[in-house]
Amino acid sequence: MTVPSPGSRLVDAYDLVIFDLDGVIYLVDRPIETAVAAVGRLHAEGKPLAYATNNASRRAAEVAALLSGMGLAVRPDEVLTSxxxxxxxxxxxxxxxxxxxxxxxxxxxxxxxxxxxxxxxxxxxxxxxxxxxxxxxxxxxxxxxxxxxxxxxxxxxxxxxxxxxxxxxxxxxxxxxxxxxxxxxxxxxxxxxVGKPAPALFTAAARQAGATRPLAVGDRLDTDIEGAVRAGLDSLLVLTGVTRPAELLHAAVSERPTYVANDLGGLFDPAQVVHLPSHVTGEPGPTASGSTTGGFTASGPTTPAASGWQVVADGATALLTGSGSSLEALGALCAVSWSGQPISTVEPESDSARSALRDLDLLH
The missing domain is CATH 3.40.50.1000 (HAD superfamily/HAD-like)
Structure with missing residues (x-):
C-alpha cells in the first residue's frame, strides 16, 4: 500500500490514475462537474491517466469522443472497455x-x-x-x-x-x-x-502505461473496488455514483477501498479525502462498559488522521460523538464496523454528530 505523507496530495503518491466512468466521470451522458474539473487539472499537470469501464455499449473511440465532448482531452488508447x-x-x-x-x-x-x-x-x-x-x-x-x-x-x-x-x-x-x-x-x-471485478482491465491499464503505483478510482464496491483489491491496487471510492455510506460500513474485506472522498476533489485536497483503516486483523477492544470503540488492534490506522470523532458501539448500535468533517466521521465508523463489530444504527450525541450523519444519510 502506498501512503501519502501527511498533508500531501493523494494523487502525487501514484504514477497512474485509472478511472471508472459511469458514476465517476459522468452519470449516463451527463458530466459530473467536479470530475471534469479534476481530470482537466490532471491533464494539465501531465499525470498519466486511463479509463476502465464495464460498459460494453461503446467502443474506445466512442468513449474518447464522448469525453472529449465534455471538454476532456482523452485518447482512444487510454480507454479500456469490457x-x-x-x-x-x-x-x-x-x-x-x-x-x-x-x-x-x-x-x-x-x-x-x-x-x-x-x-x-x-x-x-x-x-x-x-x-x-x-x-x-x-x-x-x-x-x-x-x-x-x-x-x-x-x-x-x-x-x-x-x-x-x-x-x-x-x-x-x-x-x-x-x-x-x-x-x-x-x-x-x-x-x-470479463469486466470488473475481474482484475484484467486494471492490470492491462497498468501494463500499457508502464505504471508501478497505480490508483484505481470507482463508485461501486462490488466491481471497481473489488477489482482493485484483486489486482493488488490501492483504490479511491467516490460517493458520486452507486455506493452510499451505509453500504461502505458493511463492505466485505474484498470490497474495502483504501480511501473515500465525496468526489474527485479528494485527489488534490487532503481535507477532502479520508484514508480508511487497513484490513482488520484483530478483535475490537472492550471498554469499561463492555461496549467497543475504534481502539482495536488492526494492520493499519484505525481512524482517520486528525479525526475528532469517537465511536462507541454496543452491539449493532453505535454512538457518534465529537466533531470534524462528515468524511472523517465515516472513516471512524468504518474503523469500528470493519473491526468485527458491524454497525446497523448510528445515534448522534451532539448537533455536530447529527449534522455529519445527515450528510452521510445515516441519520435515522
Missing part, C-alpha cells in the same frame, strides 16, 4: 470467422467483427459462444436465443455483472440484471466474466 476485452478473449479461444451470438449493443458486435469473428443473432446460426453486454434495447427474444445457444453447448461470456447503472434519477438495471435472467433460466453461471 467489450474490447471480451472480444479479445473470444479471438484467443476460437478460430477466425467463428459465429458468436451477440446479446448487446452495436459496439459489442463491432468489437467481435474487429477481431475476425462473425456476430450472429440466432441459435440456427450455430454460435460457438454467446457474449452478453448491456444495451437498453435487449428484449426477451434476445435472451431466449442466448439461453437456447448456451443449452446447445455455446460458451457463455458476460462483459460484466454490474447489477445496476447509475443515473441522475437513481440506479437502474444493468447488465448483471440481464445476466441474472439467463442465470435463472439456465441454472448456471457464465463461463467467463
Amino acid at each position: 467489450a474490447a476485452a471480451a472480444a479479445g478473449l473470444l479471438a484467443n479461444r476460437f478460430p477466425a470467422d467463428s459465429p458468436v451470438l451477440v446479446v448487446g449493443a452495436e459496439a459489442l458486435r463491432a468489437e467481435v467483427r474487429a477481431v475476425g469473428l462473425r456476430p450472429v443473432t440466432r441459435l440456427e446460426d450455430g454460435p460457438v459462444a454467446v457474449v452478453q453486454g448491456y444495451a437498453p434495447e435487449i428484449g426477451w427474444a434476445d435472451l431466449a436465443e442466448a439461453a437456447l445457444a448456451v443449452r446447445a453447448g455455446a460458451e457463455w461470456f458476460a462483459t460484466n455483472t454490474d447489477r445496476t447503472l447509475p443515473t441522475a434519477r437513481g440506479p437502474v438495471p444493468g447488465n448483471g440484471s440481464l445476466v441474472a435472467v439467463l442465470r435463472t433460466a439456465l441454472e448456471r453461471e457464465p463461463d467467463v466474466v
Whole structure:
C-alpha cells in the first residue's frame, strides 16, 4: 500500500490514475462537474491517466469522443472497455470467422467483427459462444436465443455483472440484471466474466502505461473496488455514483477501498479525502462498559488522521460523538464496523454528530 505523507496530495503518491466512468466521470451522458474539473487539472499537470469501464455499449473511440465532448482531452488508447476485452478473449479461444451470438449493443458486435469473428443473432446460426453486454434495447427474444445457444453447448461470456447503472434519477438495471435472467433460466453461471471485478482491465491499464503505483478510482464496491483489491491496487471510492455510506460500513474485506472522498476533489485536497483503516486483523477492544470503540488492534490506522470523532458501539448500535468533517466521521465508523463489530444504527450525541450523519444519510 502506498501512503501519502501527511498533508500531501493523494494523487502525487501514484504514477497512474485509472478511472471508472459511469458514476465517476459522468452519470449516463451527463458530466459530473467536479470530475471534469479534476481530470482537466490532471491533464494539465501531465499525470498519466486511463479509463476502465464495464460498459460494453461503446467502443474506445466512442468513449474518447464522448469525453472529449465534455471538454476532456482523452485518447482512444487510454480507454479500456469490457467489450474490447471480451472480444479479445473470444479471438484467443476460437478460430477466425467463428459465429458468436451477440446479446448487446452495436459496439459489442463491432468489437467481435474487429477481431475476425462473425456476430450472429440466432441459435440456427450455430454460435460457438454467446457474449452478453448491456444495451437498453435487449428484449426477451434476445435472451431466449442466448439461453437456447448456451443449452446447445455455446460458451457463455458476460462483459460484466454490474447489477445496476447509475443515473441522475437513481440506479437502474444493468447488465448483471440481464445476466441474472439467463442465470435463472439456465441454472448456471457464465463461463467467463470479463469486466470488473475481474482484475484484467486494471492490470492491462497498468501494463500499457508502464505504471508501478497505480490508483484505481470507482463508485461501486462490488466491481471497481473489488477489482482493485484483486489486482493488488490501492483504490479511491467516490460517493458520486452507486455506493452510499451505509453500504461502505458493511463492505466485505474484498470490497474495502483504501480511501473515500465525496468526489474527485479528494485527489488534490487532503481535507477532502479520508484514508480508511487497513484490513482488520484483530478483535475490537472492550471498554469499561463492555461496549467497543475504534481502539482495536488492526494492520493499519484505525481512524482517520486528525479525526475528532469517537465511536462507541454496543452491539449493532453505535454512538457518534465529537466533531470534524462528515468524511472523517465515516472513516471512524468504518474503523469500528470493519473491526468485527458491524454497525446497523448510528445515534448522534451532539448537533455536530447529527449534522455529519445527515450528510452521510445515516441519520435515522
